Amino acid sequence: MKRIIKGFSNFLNTRLGFVLLAVFLYTLKTIYAYTTKFNLGVKGSIQTFLMIINPIPIMLLLFGLALYMKGRKSYIFLLIVDFLDSVWLFSNILYYREFSDFLTMVLIKGSGSVANNLGKSILGILKPTDFLVFLDVLILILLLAFHVIRMDVKRLNWKIPVLVSSLAVLLFGANLTLAESDRSQLLTRTFDNNYIVKYLGLNVFNIYDVVKTTKTTAVKSQAKSSDINSIEKYMKDNYVQPNVEYTGVAKGKNVFIIHLESLQQFMIDYKWDGEEVTPNLNKIYHENNTLSFDNFFNQVGQGKTADAELMLENSLFGLPEGSAMVTDGTSNTFQAAPAILDQEAGYTSASFHGDVPSFWNRDNAYKSWGYDYFFSSNYYKEKKSYNIGYGMKDKIFLKDSAQYIEQLPQPFYAKLITVTNHYPYTLDKKNQSISKTDTGDKTVDGYVQTARYLDESIGEFMNWLKETGLDKKSMIVFYGDHYGISDNHKKAMAKLTGIKGFDDFDNAQYQRVPFMIHMDGLKGGINHTYGGEIDVLPTILNLLGVDNKNMIQFGSDLLSSQHSQVVAFRNGDFVSPTVTKVGSTYYNTKTGKVDKKISKAEKEKLSNKVTTELSLSDRVINGDLLRFHKLPGFTTVNKKDYSYKKSTALKRLKSSEKKKTSLIDENDGKSLVDLYTTDAPELSDDK
Ligand code: GP9
Numbered sequence: 001m002k003r004i005i006k007g008f009s010n011f012l013n014t015r016l017g018f019v020l021l022a023v024f025l026y027t028l029k030t031i032y033a034y035t036t037k038f039n040l041g042v043k044g045s046i047q048t049f050l051m052i053i054n055p056i057p058i059m060l061l062l063f064g065l066a067l068y069m070k071g072r073k074s075y076i077f078l079l080i081v082d083f084l085d086s087v088w089l090f091s092n093i094l095y096y097r098e099f100s101d102f103l104t105m106v107l108i109k110g111s112g113s114v115a116n117n118l119g120k121s122i123l124g125i126l127k128p129t130d131f132l133v134f135l136d137v138l139i140l141i142l143l144l145a146f147h148v149i150r151m152d153v154k155r156l157n158w159k160i161p162v163l164v165s166s167l168a169v170l171l172f173g174a175n176l177t178l179a180e181s182d183r184s185q186l187l188t189r190t191f192d193n194n195y196i197v198k199y200l201g202l203n204v205f206n207i208y209d210v211v212k213t214t215k216t217t218a219v220k221s222q223a224k225s226s227d228i229n230s231i232e233k234y235m236k237d238n239y240v241q242p243n244v245e246y247t248g249v250a251k252g253k254n255v256f257i258i259h260l261e262s263l264q265q266f267m268i269d270y271k272w273d274g275e276e277v278t279p280n281l282n283k284i285y286h287e288n289n290t291l292s293f294d295n296f297f298n299q300v301g302q303g304k305t306a307d308a309e310l311m312l313e314n315s316l317f318g319l320p321e322g323s324a325m326v327t328d329g330t331s332n333t334f335q336a337a338p339a340i341l342d343q344e345a346g347y348t349s350a351s352f353h354g355d356v357p358s359f360w361n362r363d364n365a366y367k368s369w370g371y372d373y374f375f376s377s378n379y380y381k382e383k384k385s386y387n388i389g390y391g392m393k394d395k396i397f398l399k400d401s402a403q404y405i406e407q408l409p410q411p412f413y414a415k416l417i418t419v420t421n422h423y424p425y426t427l428d429k430k431n432q433s434i435s436k437t438d439t440g441d442k443t444v445d446g447y448v449q450t451a452r453y454l455d456e457s458i459g460e461f462m463n464w465l466k467e468t469g470l471d472k473k474s475m476i477v478f479y480g481d482h483y484g485i486s487d488n489h490k491k492a493m494a495k496l497t498g499i500k501g502f503d504d505f506d507n508a509q510y511q512r513v514p515f516m517i518h519m520d521g522l523k524g525g526i527n528h529t530y531g532g533e534i535d536v537l538p539t540i541l542n543l544l545g546v547d548n549k550n551m552i553q554f555g556s557d558l559l560s561s562q563h564s565q566v567v568a569f570r571n572g573d574f575v576s577p578t579v580t581k582v583g584s585t586y587y588n589t590k591t592g593k594v595d596k597k598i599s600k601a602e603k604e605k606l607s608n609k610v611t612t613e614l615s616l617s618d619r620v621i622n623g624d625l626l627r628f629h630k631l632p633g634f635t636t637v638n639k640k641d642y643s644y645k646k647s648t649a650l651k652r653l654k655s656s657e658k659k660k661t662s663l664i665d666e667n668d669g670k671s672l673v674d675l676y677t678t679d680a681p682e683l684s685d686d687k
C-alpha cells in the first residue's frame with residue numbers, strides 16, 4: 001500500500017502527473033457546476049456519461065500545452081489557463097442565472113443586452129457557492145506553495161506532449177461520435193446551446209461559437225449598403241398587389257397565432273378507430289367564418305420550428321443549414337411582425353412557449369423581432385407531471401397562459417407555441433383518448449394520440465376565448481409548423497393514408513400543413529390556393545390593413561389573384577398546382593406521374609424562380625442586409641429596450657404605460673382565469 005502511495009505521489013511530482021491532476025480536479029468542478037448551476041436537461045445514462053467526461057479531452061489539450069514547455073513557467077502557464085477558464089465559467093453561471101442561456105461572442109460584443117441587464121444586478125444574484133469554481137485552482141496553488149507537490153522543471157521527451165495531445169484529439173472524436181449518435185445533427189442544427197454544453201462541454205461550445213460567429217460576421221462585414229439594391233429591385237419587380245376585398249377587415253383586432261406543433265394537414269378530417277382525431281380543429285376548419293387552406297405547405301429546413309417562426313413573422317426563408325434564429329437571430333436587423341405591428345398599429349406582442357427560453361435562441365431572436373414579452377417555461381408553475389418531451393403539456397400550458405393573456409394591453413399579437421405533439425409522440429396513459437394506430441412503426445403510431453391531445457387543448461382554449469368574449473375581438477390564425485412523420489416512415493404513411501407505394505412524390509404532397517384564419521364575420525371557406533409559410537405575413541398584414549409594399553418579403557398575399565402558386569421547399573424542390581419537383585424528377589401534380597411532357601424551358605423557369613428566391617433570401621440574412629433597407633416610418637428595433645426577465649416583465653405588465661386596455665381592465669380588474677375549464681388530469685390531481 002505504502003508503495004502505491006509513494007508511487008502515486010512520485011507521479012504527481014512529475015509534470016505529466018500534475019497536468020492529469022489538474023484535468024481531474026477541473027472535471028470534478030465542472031460536474032459540480034453542470035449539476036447545480038445550470039439546467040442542462042440531462043436524461044439517461046449516455047447523456048450523464050457524456051456530461052461527466054466532456055471536459056476531459058479539451059482540458060487535456062489545453063493543460064497538456066504545459067508539457068511542451070520547461071521550467072516553472074509551464075506550471076504558471078497551466079495555472080493561468082485554469083484561472084481564466086474558471087473566470088469564464090463563473091461569468092456563465094451568473095449570466096445563466098438571469099437568462100437560462102450561455103454567453104456567446106455576439107452577446108459579449110455588445111449587440112445584445114448582457115451589460116445592460118446584468119451589470120446592475122450582479123451583486124444581487126451572486127451566491128457564495130459560485131466561488132467554488134475557483135477551488136481547483138486554489139488547491140493546485142496551495143499544493144505547490146506548500147511543496148506537497150514539487151515542480152518538475154526539466155524538459156520532457158517530445159513524444160510525451162505529442163502523445164497527450166493526440167490522445168486528447170482522439171478522446172474528443174469519441175465524445176463527438178457518441179454525442180451525435182444520441183442526438184444527430186447536434187452541430188449542424190444547433191437547436192439549443194444547453195445541448196452543446198451538455199454533450200460537448202462549455203469550452204467546446206465556446207470554440208464552436210467563436211468559429212461560427214467569426215464566419216458569419218466576416219460575411220456581414222463584407223456586405224455593402226448597395227447590396228440591398230438588387231433585392232429591393234426584385235421586390236419591386238415581383239410585387240404582388242394584395243386582395244383589396246380583404247384589406248383591413250381585421251383592423252385593430254387582437255391576433256392569436258396558434259402554432260400547432262408537427263401537425264400535418266392530413267390529420268384534418270382524418271378518422272381513426274371510427275373517430276375524428278381532431279374534432280375541434282375540424283369544426284373550425286369547416287366554419288363559415290374560417291378561411292381554411294388545403295394546399296398550404298410547410299417550407300422548413302433544418303431549423304424546423306425556428307424556420308417556421310422566421311418565415312411566419314419575417315417572410316424570409318430559413319437557411320440551407322442550421323437555424324437562422326440561432327446563427328443570426330441575436331445580431332441581425334429584422335423588420336418582423338411584432339415590431340411592425342407595434343409601430344404601425346400600437347400592438348403589444350407576446351410569445352408563449354412551455355420550454356426553456358434558450359431553445360432555438362428565442363430569448364435573443366425575439367428581442368430582435370421586437371417581442372415585448374416572452375413567456376417561457378420559467379413563467380409557468382413547474383411540476384414533473386406537467387411536462388412531457390420538449391416542454392409543458394399543451395392543456396396545462398394553454399390554461400396557464402390565460403393569466404398573462406388577460407393582462408396584455410389590447411390590441412395584442414400573441415403567439416402560442418404548443419409542443420406535446422412532437423416527435424417521438426409519447427403521451428401518458430391518463431391523457432390518451434384515442435387508441436394508437438396499428439402500422440407497427442413505433443414512432444408513427446402514437447401520432448394520432450398526441451394530435452388528439454393537441455386538438456383537445458385547442459378546444460379548451462377556444463372555449464375560454466368564447467367565455468371571455470375575446471373571440472369576437474380577435475383574429476385567430478392556426479398553422480402546422482412542419483411534418484410530424486418524416487420521409488423515413490413511408491411504409492407507415494402508406495398504411496395511414498391508403499396510398500400504395502407511398503413515394504417521394506407523395507412525401508412532397510404530404511408536406512401540407514393546416515393553415516386557417518378564424519374571425520368573427522370573416523368571409524371564409526376552403527381556399528385551394530397553393531402557398532406556404534413564407535406567405536403568411538403578407539396575408540395577415542393585408543387583413544390587418546398594414547401596407548407591406550416597401551417591405552422585403554419573399555411571400556405574397558395568399559388571397560391575391562396574382563399570388564404565385566409555386567411553393568419552394570428549402571432544398572430547391574417545389575410544388576405547384578401543375579408541377580412537383582423532387583430532386584431531379586418533375587411530376588405532374590394532378591396525376592402524381594413523372595411528367596415527361598414538361599419542356600426544358602418550363603422546368604428551368606420554375607426552378608430558377610425557386611432558387612433565385614431562396615438565394616436572395618439567404619443573402620438578406622447572411623449579409624444582414626435589412627440594416628440597409630429603409631422602411632418608411634419604421635425605426636430599427638433596439639434590442640437593449642427589451643428584457644424577458646420575469647420580475648421586470650410582470651411589473652411592466654401591471655403598470656403598462658399604454659392606457660388600461662387589457663381584458664382584466666375591461667372587467668374592472670377582476671381576473672377571468674376561472675372561466676377556463678380543462679380536463680387536464682394533472683390539475684385535478686392537484687385539487
Ligand atoms: C422546442 C420546440 C421544438 O422549444 O419548439 O422545436 P422543433 O424540434 O419542432 O424544431
Ligand code: MN
Pocket residue numbers: 261262304305481482
Ligand atoms: Mn416544431
